[in-house]
Amino acid sequence: MKIPELLKTKTPVFSFEFFPPKTSEGIKPLFETIQNLKTLSPSFVSVTYGAGGSTQAVTVDLVSRIKNELKIEAMAHLTCVGSGRNDLDRILYRLQEVGIDNVLALRGDPPQGQTIFSRPADGFSYAFELVAYLRKNFKFSLGGACYPEGHIECRDTKTDLTYLKQKVDAGLDFLITQLFFDNQYFFDFLEMAYHAGIRVPILPGIMPITNVNQVKRFTKMCGANLPETLLKELDAVDGDEEAVSKIGISHASQQCRDLLKQGVPGLHFYTLNKSPATRAILESLSDIRGLR
Numbered sequence: 156m157k158i159p160e161l162l163k164t165k166t167p168v169f170s171f172e173f174f175p176p177k178t179s180e181g182i183k184p185l186f187e188t189i190q191n192l193k194t195l196s197p198s199f200v201s202v203t204y205g206a207g208g209s210t211q212a213v214t215v216d217l218v219s220r221i222k223n224e225l226k227i228e229a230m231a232h233l234t235c236v237g238s239g240r241n242d243l244d245r246i247l248y249r250l251q252e253v254g255i256d257n258v259l260a261l262r263g264d265p266p267q268g269q270t271i272f273s274r275p276a277d278g279f280s281y282a283f284e285l286v287a288y289l290r291k292n293f294k295f296s297l298g299g300a301c302y303p304e305g306h307i308e309c310r311d312t313k314t315d316l317t318y319l320k321q322k323v324d325a326g327l328d329f330l331i332t333q334l335f336f337d338n339q340y341f342f343d344f345l346e347m348a349y350h351a352g353i354r355v356p357i358l359p360g361i362m363p364i365t366n367v368n369q370v371k372r373f374t375k376m377c378g379a380n381l382p383e384t385l386l387k388e389l390d391a392v393d394g395d396e397e398a399v400s401k402i403g404i405s406h407a408s409q410q411c412r413d414l415l416k417q418g419v420p421g422l423h424f425y426t427l428n429k430s431p432a433t434r435a436i437l438e439s440l441s442d443i444r445g446l447r
Contacts, residue, residue: 156228157256157296159328161198162356166445168198168421169437170230170358173428175202175213182213189221191430195437198421199228201259211238211246219253230298231255234263235285239277243285247293258295259331260286283322290326299327301357303335303344307378312344316351329355331423334362334373336406337382338413359414362425363432364403367393404432408439415443 161168171192176185189200202217218229231250235243250258262282274280279288282299289297299322302315309315323330330353335341341359348357364370367389374381381389385406392398411422424433437444 157328158199158228158230158298159296159356161228162329162420167415167419168358169195169444170199170201170421170423171197171426171433172201172203172360172423173217173426175217176428182217185217185428186220188426188428188430189227190225192426192433193225193227195434197227199230199257201230201232201423204232204234204261204263215246215249215253218250218255222254228257229255230257230259232259232261233285233289234261235275235279235282236263237275237278239275240288241277243278243288244292247289247295250295251293256296257298258289258293259298259300260289260327261300281318283318283325286322286325286327296328297326298329298331299323300333301330301344301348302333302378303340304333304379307376312347316347316353319348320351320353323353323355327355330357332357332360333377333379334360334425335379336364336374336385336410337380338410340380341414342417356420358421358423359419360423360425361407361411361436362427363400363407363436364389365396365400365427365429365432367399369427370403400432404435404439407432408436411436411440412443415440 173185173189176182200221202214204211204214214231218231221227221229233246260282262285279285286297286299289295301319305312305315309318332341345357370381388402389399392402414422426433
């Protein structure tokens with residue numbers, strides 16, 4: 156089923172994001188994690204696409220297994236970094252063959268060891284070009300990324316929204332945000348996006364904090380801010396894994412509760428290939444999961 160159809164329901168969608176493991180030995184435990192989360196009835200699951208398209212074959216295999224073996228709707232991430240149109244077509248036709256209906260279209264990060272994005276031969280430089288190509292030549296439902304605090308390469312949110320509108324106009328059906336830890340950034344972004352003429356559903360991206368150094372690294376990479384009070388709480392228990400997870404789960408649960416009460420179309424969880432934190436958050440929301 157295409158994700159826009161899921162978003163038309165009266166109840167919010169809940170989705171989980173995973174990344175392909177670096178080794179073949181990691182496939183089995185990842186699949187077990189996804190099976191474990193299946194009991195939470197996710198609306199869909201997405202699988203990322205490594206820097207420079209480095210995990211494209213694993214991504215295709217995983218979304219195929221998720222949809223055809225676990226019977227969970229799946230979305231494949233697709234980047235235009237490092238791939239010309241022939242390479243992209245090969246992947247897209249393969250996704251069609253295995254029954255995938257949904258693609259998250261991204262520019263992507265430069266390959267490891269590179270800091271500058273280079274346009275591939277017969278490829279694309281920007282996500283909106285990839286979106287336009289997909290919309291013209293394929294029948295996938297198309298999602299895209301957005302950044303409540305501005306893209307790391309474009310900290311001017313008004314300019315960033317101009318680029319986002321261009322991407323949406325190229326053919327996106329919905330958006331998923333980068334992670335954030337202060338809901339006000341999300342609500343302010345929604346208002347600005349609306350005034351910019353963006354009308355597609357926007358799913359907030361939530362990442363449960365389970366490791367202090369890890370979340371500091373992630374926020375530095377993507378430009379998200381950690382609230383000062385939350386940071387002080389985390390620093391005070393740094394090194395105590397259980398205490399860090401407890402704070403992270405509590406904060407994410409409060410975020411999600413507030414977002415659901417404000418009528419978001421759903422929640423997209425960056426699971427980091429783990430299930431306990433995401434499970435704990437959703438179980439804490441059992442009394443309001445049907446709100447829309």
